[in-house]
Amino acid sequence: MPSRRRVPVADGRAALTSWAAAPEAADRATIALAVRFTLEELGERAPGRSVEVRVPPFGVVQCIEGLQHRRGTPPNVIETDAATWLALAVGHLDPAVAAGEGRLRVSGTRADLTAYLPLFADDER
Numbered sequence: 001m002p003s004r005r006r007v008p009v010a011d012g013r014a015a016l017t018s019w020a021a022a023p024e025a026a027d028r029a030t031i032a033l034a035v036r037f038t039l040e041e042l043g044e045r046a047p048g049r050s051v052e053v054r055v056p057p058f059g060v061v062q063c064i065e066g067l068q069h070r071r072g073t074p075p076n077v078i079e080t081d082a083a084t085w086l087a088l089a090v091g092h093l094d095p096a097v098a099a100g101e102g103r104l105r106v107s108g109t110r111a112d113l114t115a116y117l118p119l120f121a122d123d124e125r
Contacts, residue, residue, distance in 0.1 A: 005040050012037025016120065020090050023083060032058045035082050038089040038119055046116050051108070054079040066110055076108030091118030 015033035019026045026034075035058040042053060043061040050066030052074045062074070080088070084103040087093035095114050098104035106112075 007037040031082050051076040055085045076111040078111050079105045088117050089119045
């Protein structure tokens with residue numbers, strides 16, 4: 001069962017559009033809202049609990065069907081910073097490039113988001 005949305009879709013899209021237009025100029029509140037919105041969107045598009053995606057300090061989501069994680073450190077984790085996550089979400093950065101540059105930390109055999117990224121193309125925001 002997907003989690004309930006906490007970020008209104010219109011507010012999340014507005015924050016993401018604002019960030020994408022000028023990433024360097026985005027304030028912390030806009031970045032936080034955009035990250036939380038995109039994590040919620042990932043959870044909606046890839047429901048499940050086998051992979052945990054972390055974007056500290058703004059949010060985390062468990063997604064992708066498979067064996068469920070219940071306690072302790074999950075076996076499949078993807079962690080990155082907010083700028084990298086948002087660039088991945090809008091298609092400005094390829095996951096393989098981000099991983100190769102050390103900007104995307106991935107552990108576990110199921111920790112692969114390439115089928116779900118980008119979440120939004122330029123015309124979808």
